[in-house]
Every structure is written in structure tokens, then in C-alpha cells.
Amino acid sequence: MTYSTIPTARLGENGPEVGVQGLGCMGMSFAYGPTDADESRAALERALELGVTLYDTADAYGAGENETFLSPFFKAHRDEVVIATKFALAVPPDDPTRRIIRNDAPYVRESVEASLKRLDVDVIDLYYMHRRDVNVPIEDTVGVMAELVREGKVRQLGLSEVTAAELRAAQGVHPIAAVQSEWSLFSRDIEAQVVPAARELGVSLVPYSPLGRGFLTGSFADAATDLTADDFRRQQPRYNGENAAANAALLEPVRTVAEAHGASLGQIALAWVQQRSAVHGLPVIPIPGTRKPGRVEENTAATAIVLSDEELALLEPISAKVAGDRYADMRFTSAGRE
Numbered sequence: 001m002t003y004s005t006i007p008t009a010r011l012g013e014n015g016p017e018v019g020v021q022g023l024g025c026m027g028m029s030f031a032y033g034p035t036d037a038d039e040s041r042a043a044l045e046r047a048l049e050l051g052v053t054l055y056d057t058a059d060a061y062g063a064g065e066n067e068t069f070l071s072p073f074f075k076a077h078r079d080e081v082v083i084a085t086k087f088a089l090a091v092p093p094d095d096p097t098r099r100i101i102r103n104d105a106p107y108v109r110e111s112v113e114a115s116l117k118r119l120d121v122d123v124i125d126l127y128y129m130h131r132r133d134v135n136v137p138i139e140d141t142v143g144v145m146a147e148l149v150r151e152g153k154v155r156q157l158g159l160s161e162v163t164a165a166e167l168r169a170a171q172g173v174h175p176i177a178a179v180q181s182e183w184s185l186f187s188r189d190i191e192a193q194v195v196p197a198a199r200e201l202g203v204s205l206v207p208y209s210p211l212g213r214g215f216l217t218g219s220f221a222d223a224a225t226d227l228t229a230d231d232f233r234r235q236q237p238r239y240n241g242e243n244a245a246a247n248a249a250l251l252e253p254v255r256t257v258a259e260a261h262g263a264s265l266g267q268i269a270l271a272w273v274q275q276r277s278a279v280h281g282l283p284v285i286p287i288p289g290t291r292k293p294g295r296v297e298e299n300t301a302a303t304a305i306v307l308s309d310e311e312l313a314l315l316e317p318i319s320a321k322v323a324g325d326r327y328a329d330m331r332f333t334s335a336g337r338e
């Protein structure tokens with residue numbers, strides 16, 4: 001089978017054109033069980049060949065490990081890739097296994113220097129605030145992020161899991177290129193307020209976990225029994241036990257649509273997220289995560305699938321029926337504060 005290069009979309013009002021699908025790199029070092037470095041490197045190279053240019057990491061993915069792992073790939077292709085990383089999940093001095101949220105200026109400055117060093121680049125293309133610390137005014141955090149732009153350490157700014165009000169306040173300080181939040185057939189809470197605000201403000205949407213962390217592909221049915229003990233998905237209510245069993249049944253209409261297109265479940269899930277761009281009128285650049293070159297091919301091929309109005313209608317009721325939250329503690333999501 002031959003695969004063609006994916007189309008592009010604009011990242012932020014005055015930003016670069018990037019492949020309309022990015023690549024989530026988190027699982028290459030963190031959260032989703034055993035990894036194979038050679039296979040991950042092959043996935044990165046295959047993605048670039050197919051027109052994927054936005055690569056997503058964070059300092060928190062394996063306590064810096066993911067940025068370090070990606071560094072040689074980024075250096076080899078510096079002019080072709082758009083590097084997105086994040087700060088805010090800090091290691092408290094008394095317990096290296098825990099994470100606390102920090103948005104204060106000294107922490108932002110310390111974090112950007114550490115990320116630049118690990119990535120071994122002069123500038124980060126897109127720098128996100130990963131989570132919101134409600135004790136720090138967002139204007140102050142974005143203020144220091146804007147200083148990083150003026151100093152040439154960062155090109156564009158992004159925010160993850162912010163509310164519409166937080167996005168508006170941030171945009172008053174400095175243009176925000178992208179909001180990265182969870183958006184999939186199972187997670188549509190941002191459509192109420194965040195997406196309309198992003199459209200109005202000229203902000204692009206970067207949906208994370210567009211495959212429902214793999215659940216929407218049918219690759220696991222119950223995190224508690226199918227995944228390794230340290231897998232992060234075992235902490236997420238909707239992928240475990242009775243919730244998971246009820247949610248697996250919700251994939252039936254996805255299967256029906258997939259059969260009609262000769263596509264996989266995951267491809268339909270990705271095509272649906274991609275089509276949010278036309279439905280909501282803003283650039284949408286999902287970042288499915290995979291460590292396998294064959295899955296990069298499968299996922300990027302989904303950019304060519306267009307779902308009919310009837311198919312969209314069939315998929316429409318799914319999210320309202322999902323059992324269990326997307327995180328154990330929803331306070332750290334936009335939905336938990338909106």
C-alpha cells in the first residue's frame with residue numbers, strides 16, 4: 001500500500017503551516033508500558049516522511065527523559081520539525097514520585113532552560129503551560145512566557161486544559177497560538193466553551209488523546225486486566241472495570257462506520273476529530289500518540305477520510321453515554337473549573 005503526504009493547517013493566527021496531524025511522543029518514554037527505542041525512532045522518521053511536522057512532548061514525560069530521547073531526531077531535522085513542549089508539573093522536593101502544579105515565574109524560567117538543554121536546541125517552537133495553578137494569576141504566567149518569546153527562547157505560546165475565561169485573560173497579555181486539550185469521540189466537554197472562545201480569538205486547537213488513549217482503537221478492553229501495573233490508564237475511571245465494559249459497547253457505531261469505509265476504528269476516531277475543524281470553524285491539529293511506524297501510516301491515512309452527515313449523526317450520541325471521568329481528579333482539567 002502506498003501512503004501520501006498529509007495536508008497542512010495553520011498553527012496559531014500568524015504561525016507556521018504544520019501537518020494537519022501531529023505526533024504525540026509521550027508514550028515513547030512514559031505512561032503506557034514497555035517501550036522500544038528503535039521502534040519509536042522509526043515511528044518518528046516515518047511520521048516526518050508522511051508530512052507530520054508537529055511533535056509533542058513535555059518536561060514531565062519521564063522527568064525529562066522524553067525530551068532527551070527526542071533530541072537527536074529534532075537536531076537531525078531541525079528545520080523540518082515544530083517542537084512543542086510544556087512546563088507546570090513539578091517534582092516536589094520531599095517526594096520525587098509526586099507532581100505538583102507550578103505556574104510561578106521563577107519556575108517557568110527554570111523549566112524553559114532545562115527543556116532547552118535537554119532538547120539541545122536554541123529555541124522551542126511552541127511552549128505550553130501544561131496545567132493551571134489557580135493560585136497564580138494566568139496573566140502573570142503568560143507575562144513571563146511572553147518575556148521568553150521576546151528573549152528568543154520560545155517562538156509561540158500554548159495552554160493546556162484551560163477554561164475559556166482563562167484563555168481570554170491569557171490572550172489579553174500575549175497571542176496564544178494553540179490550546180491543547182483532550183478532544184475525542186469520548187471527551188467533548190471543551191466544545192461548550194473552550195472551542196468557541198478559541199475560534200473567536202484565532203487560536204488553533206490541538207486535541208490530545210484523540211484515540212481515547214488507545215481505547216477507541218479497540219486495542220485494550222479493560223486497563224485493569226489488559227495493561228501493565230504501572231500503566232497510567234489504570235488510574236483513569238473510564239478505562240477500568242464496569243465502566244470499561246459499558247464503554248466498549250459504545251464502540252459499535254464506530255465499527256459500523258469503519259466497515260463502510262474499509263477503515264479501522266482508530267481511523268474513524270481520528271477522522272471525526274479532524275472534522276471538528278469544519279464543524280466548529282477553526283484549525284484542528286490532533287496529536288495521536290504511537291510508537292509504531294505502521295500505526296503512524298494508519299493514523300495519518302485517516303486524514304483522507306471524510307465522514308458523511310449521516311455518519312456524524314450516528315457517532316453523535318456516544319460521548320454523552322461514556323461511563324466514568326477522563327481523569328480521577330477533574331479539578332486539573334478545564335471542565336473541572338468551568
Ligand SMILES: NC(=O)c1ccc[n+]([C@@H]2O[C@H](COP(=O)([O-])OP(=O)(O)OC[C@H]3O[C@@H](n4cnc5c(N)ncnc54)[C@H](OP(=O)(O)O)[C@@H]3O)[C@@H](O)[C@H]2O)c1
Binds near residue numbers: 215
Ligand atoms: N496536554 C496534556 O495534558 C496531555 C495529556 C495526555 C497526552 N498528551 C499528548 O497527547 C499525545 C496523544 O495522546 P495519548 O498518547 O494520551 O492518547 P491517544 O493518542 O489517544 O492514544 C495513544 C494510545 O493508542 C495506541 N495507538 C495509537 N495508534 C494506534 C493504532 N493505529 N491502533 C491501535 N492503537 C493505537 C498507542 O499505542 P502505541 O504507542 O503502542 O502505538 C497508545 O497506547 C501524547 O503522546 C502526548 O504528547 C497531552
